[in-house]
Amino acid sequence: MTSLVFIAFQNTDNARLYIDAIVADNPHAEIQHQPAMIRVQAKDRLDLHRETVEERIGRVWDVQEMLLDVITLGGSFEEEEDRLSLRWN
Amino acid sequence: MSTKKLNQKEKYRCMTRDLDWEPSYQTKEGIYPFERFEGIRITDWDKWEDPFRLTMDAYWKYQAEKEKKLYAIFDAFAQNDSQTKISDARYVNALKIFLCAVTPVEYQAYQGFARVGRHFGGVGARLACQIQAIDELRHVQTQIHAMSHYNKHFNGLHDFAHMHDRVWFLSVPKSFFDDARSAGPFEFLTAISFSFEYVLTNLLFVPFMSGAAHNGDMATVTFGFSSQSDEARHMTLGLEVVKFLLEQHEDNVPIIQRWIDKWFWRGYRLLTVVGTMMDYMLPNKVMSWAEAWEMYFEQAGGALFKDLERYGIRPPKYVEQTTVGKQHISHQAWSIFYQHSQATNFHTWIPSDTELDWMSAKYPDSFDRIYRPRYQYWRDQQVKGERFYNQNLPMLCQVCQLSLSFTEPDDDTRLSHRSLIHQGERFHFCSDGCHDIFRHEPEKYLQARLPVHEILKGNCGGSNVEEVVRDYYHITSSEESFEYLGSPEHRRWQQWKNDEPKPDGDLPKVI
Numbered sequence: 071m072t073s074l075v076f077i078a079f080q081n082t083d084n085a086r087l088y089i090d091a092i093v094a095d096n097p098h099a100e101i102q103h104q105p106a107m108i109r110v111q112a113k114d115r116l117d118l119h120r121e122t123v124e125e126r127i128g129r130v131w132d133v134q135e136m137l138l139d140v141i142t143l144g145g146s147f148e149e150e151e152d153r154l155s156l157r158w159n
Numbered sequence: 160m161s162t163k164k165l166n167q168k169e170k171y172r173c174m175t176r177d178l179d180w181e182p183s184y185q186t187k188e189g190i191y192p193f194e195r196f197e198g199i200r201i202t203d204w205d206k207w208e209d210p211f212r213l214t215m216d217a218y219w220k221y222q223a224e225k226e227k228k229l230y231a232i233f234d235a236f237a238q239n240d241s242q243t244k245i246s247d248a249r250y251v252n253a254l255k256i257f258l259c260a261v262t263p264v265e266y267q268a269y270q271g272f273a274r275v276g277r278h279f280g281g282v283g284a285r286l287a288c289q290i291q292a293i294d295e296l297r298h299v300q301t302q303i304h305a306m307s308h309y310n311k312h313f314n315g316l317h318d319f320a321h322m323h324d325r326v327w328f329l330s331v332p333k334s335f336f337d338d339a340r341s342a343g344p345f346e347f348l349t350a351i352s353f354s355f356e357y358v359l360t361n362l363l364f365v366p367f368m369s370g371a372a373h374n375g376d377m378a379t380v381t382f383g384f385s386s387q388s389d390e391a392r393h394m395t396l397g398l399e400v401v402k403f404l405l406e407q408h409e410d411n412v413p414i415i416q417r418w419i420d421k422w423f424w425r426g427y428r429l430l431t432v433v434g435t436m437m438d439y440m441l442p443n444k445v446m447s448w449a450e451a452w453e454m455y456f457e458q459a460g461g462a463l464f465k466d467l468e469r470y471g472i473r474p475p476k477y478v479e480q481t482t483v484g485k486q487h488i489s490h491q492a493w494s495i496f497y498q499h500s501q502a503t504n505f506h507t508w509i510p511s512d513t514e515l516d517w518m519s520a521k522y523p524d525s526f527d528r529i530y531r532p533r534y535q536y537w538r539d540q541q542v543k544g545e546r547f548y549n550q551n552l553p554m555l556c557q558v559c560q561l562s563l564s565f566t567e568p569d570d571d572t573r574l575s576h577r578s579l580i581h582q583g584e585r586f587h588f589c590s591d592g593c594h595d596i597f598r599h600e601p602e603k604y605l606q607a608r609l610p611v612h613e614i615l616k617g618n619c620g621g622s623n624v625e626e627v628v629r630d631y632y633h634i635t636s637s638e639e640s641f642e643y644l645g646s647p648e649h650r651r652w653q654q655w656k657n658d659e660p661k662p663d664g665d666l667p668k669v670i
Binding site: 074105106107140144146158 | 366398463
């Protein structure tokens, strides 16, 4: 059985950009729309790169800003300077 | 010399770990007296990893921003008279449960983290507990503020803290947190940070809150998601806590396993009430309780326990019973509330035909066979003017404090009832899970304050239900309790809507 990781955001302007960035970085991700929220799930691993977000948001972006829009996540979380990642080992 | 900006890891080290010091005139054992008695062995607190490297300055910055967004929405909600724009007034009954059941346990979580944070030798753990304690206090406050608007227009929200300590069904969440807070610090973390936050809170704060949005309640979804944005940190912490404890010493493994077994079962029973709120109290549906359980427990929890296998941890005991139970528990709990509505601060009702059809579709294995005929019978009684109220007090489980109303995992037509004799006295349980929890710590659970027993002992301010509800619970039953149809709240809603018939006007016409 493969393990799924997931992350969900409030359906906000910022989150739409994050989702766009996640899709660009993780072609295997699956997007689910539910009222007021967007959930992304993927097999084994999801990454969110600072650079990919900055290209879309048009300014310097700190990975911790994600804390404002995230609702929940599943998987082992890792925060680096340039990347957030969720994975199961 | 150029000033180089610290990267996140260095900043985190300087602003958390570096703030600790070695005691010189007291021993560590003297300062942290509760660190050893549970049998947990910590060999090196420095191995504690915080997945979010959040320092206090960043914490205040982000939390302030969350609050500004949240309170702008509360103001907009109130200014726009949005209480009149929700899907249906029945929905507000879910908020009455939420305010009396959940908000006070957020306060208990605050108290719990503030206490245990004091008792860990590692600075990483202390800081994480401190931040979480502040988060939990924020949740209490934002929830009260959000609900205060509803309190101006609806019944049952006026005295939630008083009710939390007294009303029969609220002893379910209250006793859950009393249990966790009266445990040792490591059990508290395993119970709340891991079993509850990581494994189970998604079910309340994600699909239910999405449902609140779907029913026009922007205030609730916004505080819910704002709380849950903190929970995302807490969950991550919960997973790290458990991995840290498991990696510290092999002796910790069986202790953690037993706590996971216990707190998974306690949490599963507690969430029964949330299942009912989702299936019965959201007129516009997002997903069923069973679907939410599949997505947030079976799928997410499956991946989690697969990951924990390498530490020698197996999925919680009796987890297979929840796969059966997801088809039943929301309906069983609604039946409890429906028949004891004379003693609640919220209304109950028989779902409309459209809603019953939805449940038939979502619960093909159980609903038409067991629950739909029951509701049909109760509805027929109601049409005849004999709306059913159970005049007896329910028998409660000594551990989870829910009424004994669940069925056997292998026979959904038979009541699940376990009991044992301890020191000459017989104790009763709803399930194998609750039975095992008692058997392991009888000294703790024989002290349980069961609301029904207290009423019968005369400790609840009256000799009958009517007096208890009025004088002890502070519930004005003519306004707040009983059937929804024909209640003052139902009539007020109809006035707001200019008596427009509902598009799905198939609720029975009964006063």
